[in-house]
Amino acid sequence: MAPSEPKPLSPLDKDQLQGLNSIREFLKVRTSYDVLPLSFRLIVLDTELLIKKSLSILIQNSIVSAPLWDSRTARFAGILTSTDFINVIQYYCQFPDEMSKLDQFRLNSLRDIEKAIGAVPIETVSVHPSKPLFEACLRMLKTRARRIPLVDVDSETNKEMVVSVITQYRILKFIAVNNEHNTVLLKKTVLDIGLGTYSKLATARMSDSVLDVIHLMVDQNISCIPIVDGNNRLLNVFEAVDVIPCIKGGIYEELDASVGEALCKRPDESPGIYTCGENDRMDSIFDTIRKSRVHRLIVVDDDNKLKGIISLSDVLKYVLLSGVEDTSNWS
Ligand code: AMP
Numbered sequence: 001m002a003p004s005e006p007k008p009l010s011p012l013d014k015d016q017l018q019g020l021n022s023i024r025e026f027l028k029v030r031t032s033y034d035v036l037p038l039s040f041r042l043i044v045l046d047t048e049l050l051i052k053k054s055l056s057i058l059i060q061n062s063i064v065s066a067p068l069w070d071s072r073t074a075r076f077a078g079i080l081t082s083t084d085f086i087n088v089i090q091y092y093c094q095f096p097d098e099m100s101k102l103d104q105f106r107l108n109s110l111r112d113i114e115k116a117i118g119a120v121p122i123e124t125v126s127v128h129p130s131k132p133l134f135e136a137c138l139r140m141l142k143t144r145a146r147r148i149p150l151v152d153v154d155s156e157t158n159k160e161m162v163v164s165v166i167t168q169y170r171i172l173k174f175i176a177v178n179n180e181h182n183t184v185l186l187k188k189t190v191l192d193i194g195l196g197t198y199s200k201l202a203t204a205r206m207s208d209s210v211l212d213v214i215h216l217m218v219d220q221n222i223s224c225i226p227i228v229d230g231n232n233r234l235l236n237v238f239e240a241v242d243v244i245p246c247i248k249g250g251i252y253e254e255l256d257a258s259v260g261e262a263l264c265k266r267p268d269e270s271p272g273i274y275t276c277g278e279n280d281r282m283d284s285i286f287d288t289i290r291k292s293r294v295h296r297l298i299v300v301d302d303d304n305k306l307k308g309i310i311s312l313s314d315v316l317k318y319v320l321l322s323g324v325e326d327t328s329n330w331s
Contacts, residue, residue: 019185023319027134032150035166035174044069044162047077047108052250064241067149067162076151076160078124082240084110090117092252126151129163137320168312176290186282195318196310203228206260210246213238213259226306233304236263237273275300
């Protein structure tokens with residue numbers, strides 16, 4: 001039998017491919033340094049710090065993560081994120097008798113906590129800020145990291161220095177702001193390209209406890225749970241970062257509170273939730289990213305019923321890898 005001819009590309013497909021290829025080329029000639037603003041602050045935490053102190057520092061500074069520094073070895077030691085606090089909560093659930101010890105734990109105990117609860121160790125990934133941005137994106141996708149520290153080496157002292165942290169959002173916004181002429185070519189709809197997750201969605205109700213929702217996030221290895229009503233209508237979204245205000249002051253008992261109560265503790269500057277429809281086009285998703293601090297889009301129908309979730313990792317994966325058959329030799 002003669003091999004079947006590949007289907008000719010439609011004009012829509014051709015534009016989409018051209019847009020994606022141009023964005024990929026752009027990412028190969030830009031570095032992580034290019035993404036950084038001219039002036040920024042960087043809060044780095046010493047691993048000798050008490051975990052409960054680190055929590056207050058994050059809250060006081062309205063940040064949700066910070067790179068870690070081991071001053072004994074004078075080396076970068078990973079990044080503190082909401083996943084670490086979720087691990088601490090799991091530790092509290094598994095070893096309730098050790099509650100008094102929990103207060104004394106320092107950031108350098110995080111790896112022991114991880115081992116004690118049997119969590120998959122968090123890889124200490126970093127990238128050099130002068131490497132192509134494309135590489136940083138691939139590292140993020142491979143390790144499922146939503147943020148990645150940029151670590152340079154001082155040429156005089158040969159010592160490591162943490163330059164900044166880049167997030168999936170910053171990268172996608174950088175693409176959106178500098179590539180409008182390419183993102184307008186992405187006219188296929190979310191439905192056409194199957195962007196996001198549409199089956200086996202993990203959801204919760206306002207009355208569920210924060211602990212139940214945290215367990216759901218851990219079991220499914222996801223960073224957000226849509227909160228729906230009895231008719232599957234979207235009410236809100238509980239995100240991994242929402243855990244931080246819940247354990248403020250080291251009071252873990254408050255985790256028995258409902259999701260509804262926990263969401264009231266969100267800081268005023270929280271970006272809120274963004275929704276889209278299945279027929280929205282990829283260019284409009286980039287428009288939203290260009291204009292707003294969006295961390296995911298929840299796909300709803302005309303009746304506001306939950307249909308799916310588009311995480312920034314889904315968007316980044318699509319932009320980098322869709323249509324690429326062999327990615328085995330990509331570092
Ligand atoms: P994230 O953890 O947000 O980076 O998402 C990782 C993957 O899980 C992405 O492919 C998302 O579409 C998917 N995802 C995110 N949240 C949920 C959820 N609540 N239920 C099912 N899948 C999800």
